[in-house]
Each structure stands twice: as structure tokens, then as C-alpha cells.
Amino acid sequence: MKAVCWMGTSKIETLTVADPELLNPRDAIIKITRTAICGSDLHLYDGFIPTMEAGDIMGHEFMGIVEEVGPGVKNLKRGDRVVVPFTIACGSCLFCKKKFWSACDNSNPNAHLMEAAYGYSGSGLFGYSHMMGGYAGGQAQYVRVPFADVGPLKIESDLPDEKVLFLSDIFPTGYMAAENAQIQPGDTVAVWGCGPVGQFAIASAFLLGAARVIAIDRLPERLEMARSIGAITVDYSEEDVSVLTALKDLTGGVGPDACIDAVGLEAHSTELQGLYDVVKTALMMETDRPAVLRQAIQSVRKGGTLSIPGVYGGLLDKVPFGAAFGKGITMKMGQTNMHNYMKPLLERIEKGQIDPSYIISHRITLDEAPAMYKVWRDKKEKVTKIVIDPWAEKAA
Amino acid sequence: MSTALTERPGADVLPRVSGAAALLNGHYAPPPENKDGKTWVRTSALVQEEPQKLYELWHDLEKVPAWQEEIVSVTKTSAKTSHWVLQSGDKTIEWDAELLADEPGKRIAWKSIGGDVHEAGEVIFEASPGNRGTMVTVLMEFEMGVLTRMVKTFTGRDPKQAVVENLRHFKALAETGEIPRSQSAPHGERGMIGGVKRSIYGEKIPTPTGVA
Numbered sequence: 001m002k003a004v005c006w007m008g009t010s011k012i013e014t015l016t017v018a019d020p021e022l023l024n025p026r027d028a029i030i031k032i033t034r035t036a037i038c039g040s041d042l043h044l045y046d047g048f049i050p051t052m053e054a055g056d057i058m059g060h061e062f063m064g065i066v067e068e069v070g071p072g073v074k075n076l077k078r079g080d081r082v083v084v085p086f087t088i089a090c091g092s093c094l095f096c097k098k099k100f101w102s103a104c105d106n107s108n109p110n111a112h113l114m115e116a117a118y119g120y121s122g123s124g125l126f127g128y129s130h131m132m133g134g135y136a137g138g139q140a141q142y143v144r145v146p147f148a149d150v151g152p153l154k155i156e157s158d159l160p161d162e163k164v165l166f167l168s169d170i171f172p173t174g175y176m177a178a179e180n181a182q183i184q185p186g187d188t189v190a191v192w193g194c195g196p197v198g199q200f201a202i203a204s205a206f207l208l209g210a211a212r213v214i215a216i217d218r219l220p221e222r223l224e225m226a227r228s229i230g231a232i233t234v235d236y237s238e239e240d241v242s243v244l245t246a247l248k249d250l251t252g253g254v255g256p257d258a259c260i261d262a263v264g265l266e267a268h269s270t271e272l273q274g275l276y277d278v279v280k281t282a283l284m285m286e287t288d289r290p291a292v293l294r295q296a297i298q299s300v301r302k303g304g305t306l307s308i309p310g311v312y313g314g315l316l317d318k319v320p321f322g323a324a325f326g327k328g329i330t331m332k333m334g335q336t337n338m339h340n341y342m343k344p345l346l347e348r349i350e351k352g353q354i355d356p357s358y359i360i361s362h363r364i365t366l367d368e369a370p371a372m373y374k375v376w377r378d379k380k381e382k383v384t385k386i387v388i389d390p391w392a393e394k395a396a
Numbered sequence: 397m398s399t400a401l402t403e404r405p406g407a408d409v410l411p412r413v414s415g416a417a418a419l420l421n422g423h424y425a426p427p428p429e430n431k432d433g434k435t436w437v438r439t440s441a442l443v444q445e446e447p448q449k450l451y452e453l454w455h456d457l458e459k460v461p462a463w464q465e466e467i468v469s470v471t472k473t474s475a476k477t478s479h480w481v482l483q484s485g486d487k488t489i490e491w492d493a494e495l496l497a498d499e500p501g502k503r504i505a506w507k508s509i510g511g512d513v514h515e516a517g518e519v520i521f522e523a524s525p526g527n528r529g530t531m532v533t534v535l536m537e538f539e540m541g542v543l544t545r546m547v548k549t550f551t552g553r554d555p556k557q558a559v560v561e562n563l564r565h566f567k568a569l570a571e572t573g574e575i576p577r578s579q580s581a582p583h584g585e586r587g588m589i590g591g592v593k594r595s596i597y598g599e600k601i602p603t604p605t606g607v608a
Contacts (some may be wrong), residue, residue, distance in 0.1 A: 005584035015584040024574040024606065053593050055584035072573065090572045092444055094529055106568040109576045109603055112557060124576065134599070136581035146576055 002390065003057045003140035004369045009047030010377075012058065012370040020136060020144035025072030028148030030084060034161040035062035035138045037372065037386040038169060039195045040264075040311050044128070045373050048265060048288075048313060051113060051130040059139030060086035060126040061168040063161060066152075067142065073149045082152035083346075084145055085338035086169040088124040088133065091150035102335035107147060108133045117314075122335055139369060141390045153342040162357040162387060163349055166196070171356050172341035174200025174262070175207075177309035180332035181258035183208045190214045190247055190256035190299065191231070192292045194222035196359050196385050197309050198262035202231050203354055205260075214250055216243055218268070221382040225359065237270055247299045255301035264310025267291035273318070286317040297324050308333035359385040365392045408525045418533065427535070435540050437559040440533040441567045447521035447530045448501040453570055454519055455504060462608040463565040463575060465558055465601050477509070489513060514539035534563055553601050565604050575606035 003017045020029055038061050043049050063083040066076050076082065089096050093105035104123035108114060113131035114121035124146070127137015136143060145152060155164055174197045181189055189205045191198050194217035202213050206229070215226035218237035226233050234246045247256055268274060269291035277289035296306050297320050306329055324331070348354055361384040364372055369388055376383045418425060418438070427438035443450060453459065457470040457478055468481045468488075476495040481488065491511025497518070498504055505518035517536035524531045536559050553561070568575045579599055 001582075003582065003584070007584065007587075013584065017584055018582040020582050021580070023577050023580065026572070026574055051593075053583075053590055054587040055590070057581070057583060088576075090568075090576075092571045094442055094444060097444065106572050107576050109578045110599070111564065112561065124578070130593075130599070133576075134578040134581065136578075136583065140582075144581070147572070 001141040002366045003136070004059060004366060004388075005054075006044060006052050006056045006058055007054050010045060010374075012045060012373045014366050014369055017055075017057065017140075020142050022068060022070045023144065024146060025070045026147050026149050027070045028066055028073055028076055028145045028152070029068040030062070030064040030082065030138075030143050030145055030152075031067045032062050032064040032138055032141055032143060032390050033081075034064070034165045035059050035140075035388045035390060036165060036168075037061075037139070037369065037376065037388070039197065040128075042373070042377050043264075043266060043311060043313070045377055046266065049129050050117075050313075051110075051132075053130060056127070056129070056134075057136040057138075057140055058127045059137035060128055061165065061170065062126075062138030062143060063155075063165050063168060064143075066148075069148060075149050076152060076154070081155045083155060083164055083167045083342065084126075084138070084143075085151045085153070085167075085172075085342060086126055086128075087122075087151075087335055087338050088126070088135070088146055089150055089339060090147050096150075099337060099340055101337045101339040110134050125335075139366065139388060139390075141366075151339065153346060155346070157350060159349065160357075162360060163355055164346065165387065166200070166356040166359075167342050167345055167349075169336070169338070170196045171200045171345055172338050173197050173309050173336040174202075175204040175341050175345060176336045177201040177260050177262060177307050178204035178208050178210075180305070180307035180309075181205065181260055182305045182307075182330070182332075183210050183258060185209045186211045187257040188212045188214065188251055189258045189260065190216065190296075191226075191260045191262055192216045192296060193262035193264075193310065194219070194226045194233075195262065198222075198260075199225060199229070199359050199384075200356070201260050201262050201309065202226055203229055205258075206230060207348070207353065214247065214256065219379065219382070221361075222384060225384060228358075243295050244299050251301070255299050255304065257301055258305045258307060259296040259300040261292045261296045261306070261308045261310045263292040264308075265289060265312045265314075267293075277317070280317060286315060288312050288314055288316050290316040290319060294318065294320055297321075297329070300327070300329055302327045303329065305330045305332065307331075309336070360387050362386040364388055365394065366390050406526070428537075433539055435538045435556065437536045437538075437556045438533065439560045439563055440531055441563050442524055442529045443532050443567045443570050444529045445570045447523065450521050450530055450532060450570055451501045451504070454566070455498075459608045461604070462606055463569045463604050464562045465553070465565070465604055467604075480511075480513075482513075532563065532567070534559060558601075561601075565606075569606050573606070575604055577603045577605070579603055 066080040087102045088107040089101040089104040090106040095103040107124035111121035124133025189210045213231040215231040216234045223233040265288035280286040428436040460470045461467045468483045471479045489512040491513040494509045496505040507516035520533045
């Protein structure tokens, strides 16, 4: 089959590789009909996530048709149409029982690598380094899905792939971010980063009752998209704009009730601290660039909530923890507990409350994927979301 | 206990002594020190299964190759003894083991009685505080010098880590009926440093299949 492979930092190639096979009783093989490039794949592309190995297949947002199931999978059969969550969960450990699926104890075969770095391991993920499980990803024509009796969500309606594909990661991730923001009626919510997760966080904040959402980014197409679903926008790159001042101006000096950092470890900043982080990460004295996290801690109102769906990987420098303590804020974060959200969000799509395909800007083939990673990373075109048809020969 | 605190609505009765000597008189005790050519490992896992079921799975010698790394076969040689064969790369290691204690649903202890391996160990199954599952604690002692350990770490896995991994596999098998695997995932050309990286990731040791 064809697959998009990581071959080194800033090096992605579409190669012909072996087809996946069933290994365990609860496995399924899925023939992928649509897959996507995630913003977090750019962290791999840029070499920010350790334990990637040349040849690893990328991709954790995918859906398709069940091709084959192991003897332990009773709820799926060949021909079923499914969306697969990017976190793999066994369904029977203490954490799965507590519905903390992204902390599954059993799904990461390389858990010892995560334990060495973080103390404990989270669940295994598709196509996201060896320390996260070493599973082949879904930017390919077929994929092996472990614990297939727990994760995949059956799509019984005739909704097109593009409307349900994002249930695999970014829609639930944006939704959990809004849920973690503990939004109360009348709240003002600020969202940093208007990429796909930020877009769905904005949409979900409204779905959960936010009175006003302030969206912060620097790319005009993203800000326009945020305005199109009802947010107020702030372009932090404009001359004389200070995000902290803007958020005070827009909230009567109080600050947003909740802040959502949908940017994570590779934040860009126009301030001096941006340069500081670039130098420190280059010298390997810091692993992440936490410019957004610093701003969000400083701008959230007293007693407010900070929700962090953006990915962080390691050690952060100059985080204003005194401000966090002084204001008594709550911080909630972590990988998405996908399995809690997929079905309720599918129902919202079926009811017509939201059509997640509004974020798609590019539709490409597997062969075009390597070039598009570069285009997206370097912001050469107006990219919001790239969807891949793994069976198309030419661009649609 | 004094009367300074009389309300403990969720507290369990405090055990005075717990699995593999982690607790003595209500006070935590660290695992034994490595010295005199002996290496000690103590590790534990919280497993969502009854102690009796876990005891039976651990006790099933024929099933051991399904979840212990590199074990090829275990054969019962008498009521209390068994013969173990381990294959590491092209090297075969064999030894005999004797059961020292066998308390159904609670505890199993053993030691090697000749062959290529000198070890002793025990596994304890006890209900966790608040009934969150069964706490499985393994304590093992190897007669192994520092140099041997370093060589083993380089060629495959640190023997201490092997005990941790085996308990992880045991837990996965008990909870899910299988052992998660990703080693034979399809991939593109690995390139030159692939082998070195696989060694670091512990992927030189095949993950047990979960099936004996």
C-alpha cells in the first residue's frame, strides 16, 4: 500500500510499504477512505517530538471501511463505515473504567519510554512516535486498529466522510477544550490559535453557552473563519496590538472568564520573549516555546479557568506561576478523552447544529502530502485543513 | 492510634505489613539495596481482576511463554519443580525452579535450583485500598554482577526492566485478553540508525504474543 512516511526532520515521503495485518484478537484492518494532516503532525515534521524513526507512517485522523476483524471484535463487521479515535483505549483498565480514555494503561506497548520521560504513560496513539506506542498511522491506504471493539464509531447515516472525519481528533479535542474551560452562561472566552482545534473550540464554546468568544491569531484567513462563526478577532501581529491590553479592553478590565491555549509548544510571538524562546530551544535549554501559555495565565480573570488543548512536550521556561497562584486560577489540560465525545458530537452533526467540514481548505492525494506539509508549515498558502483521499490518483 | 483524628469516612483498615515488604509497621520500606553481586527489583501494578483469577493466571506454567519476554517453554518436572527455557537472540538459557510458597489467591514464591540462572522471587496479590482492583507486587532477586547487567542492557533489555515489562504484559493479558503490540507495524525504509534506535526503544525484544 501507499503511505506517508516520516524520514527525518522536515523530510516526509510517500512510499510503498507492506499492508498491515491482524496481530491480536481485538484488532481490525480498516481500508481508509479519508484522512487528514493535523496541526500536531507539524510538531513531528519539525522534529519536536522525540522517538520518531525513519520510515514511521504518519497520521492519526482517519476513517474508512472495515476490511477485516479479529475473532475478539464482535461489534464490527466487514463493510462497516467507521471513524477511528486517535487515542487507543483498551476499555478495561482502571483509567478506561473512569472514562479517562487517553490515560489507558494498556494500549502503549512502549510505555516504558513515556514512564522515563513523564513518570507515567498515557494511551498509545496512531502515527505519533515510538514513545506513544510505535503504531503505524493513517495517512495510508490501510491501517491496523487495536482494541477495535472499543474505539471506532460506526457511521450508520449517509453523511459524507468530510462531515464526520474530524470526529477522529480535532472536533472532540476542540470540544473538550471548551468543556475544560468550565463555561458558565454569560462567560467571555478567549481562544489563542484559530487553526482547526481553535476553530472547534470557538464553535464548542458557543455550543456550551459562551456569551462572547475572542479569537487570537495572525493569519487573516483563520481570523476571518473565526468571525464567520461569531467570534471577535484580535490579530496579535498588527502594529501596536498587545494581547493583554486587547483582552482587558474587551472585558472592562476584568479579563476573560476562561482562556483556551489551542497553540501549544511551538508558539510564535512578536514580543521579545519570542526571540528568547527561539534562542533557548536552539541551545536545548528549553524544549517548548510557551509564549501563549504565559499570556493566557496573565490575562485570565481572577479565579478563571485556563484550558490547554495545545500540545506541550517537555520543559518550559519562565512560566508565570506566581500569577497563576495569585489569581487562584484553575488549569485543565491533556490529550482528549475521545471516546466520551464522539457519539454525542456525531448526534450534533446529524441534527445539523454544526458542519465540521467548514474548516477544509485543501483536498489532496497521498502523493501530494509531502509537499503540503512544507506548504502548511511555512504558511506559503492559506491553509486551514488538509484532507487526503488515499485512493485518488490526481488532485480532486 | 491517637484520638487526634476521629473522622476518616473513606479510610481502609491500615495494613501493618504489605506485599513484598513495601510496608512495615505502617511505614514505607524501600526495596532492598543492590549489593554483593545481587540485583533486586520490586515493581507493582494495579489490575482490574480478582486476586484468585490473577493467581491462577500466574500459576499456569504452560501459559508463561504467552506473557513473559523471551521464555520459550516451561515444563512441570514434579509437584514443586519446573524446567525453564529462555531464548535471547541465538542464545539459549535453561534452568530449574522450585516452588517455595503457594498460597492460592495470595502469594507465590520460587527460586532457581540449578542451571544458567540464579534468582529468587515472589508475587503477592492483595486488594487495593478502596477496592480499585488487585495490587500485584513482584519482588525478585538476581545474582548478577554490574558488568553482566550492562551487557544485557546493551544487547536487549536491562533485567530489572524485563521484570517491569513482564508484569506490564501480565496486567494487559489479565485485563484485556491480549498484549498490545506494534513491532511488526508496516513502515518505510528505516535507514542506518534504525537498529540503534530500536535497541533504545526496547524493541529488540519481541513483545510476547499473549497466546501460548
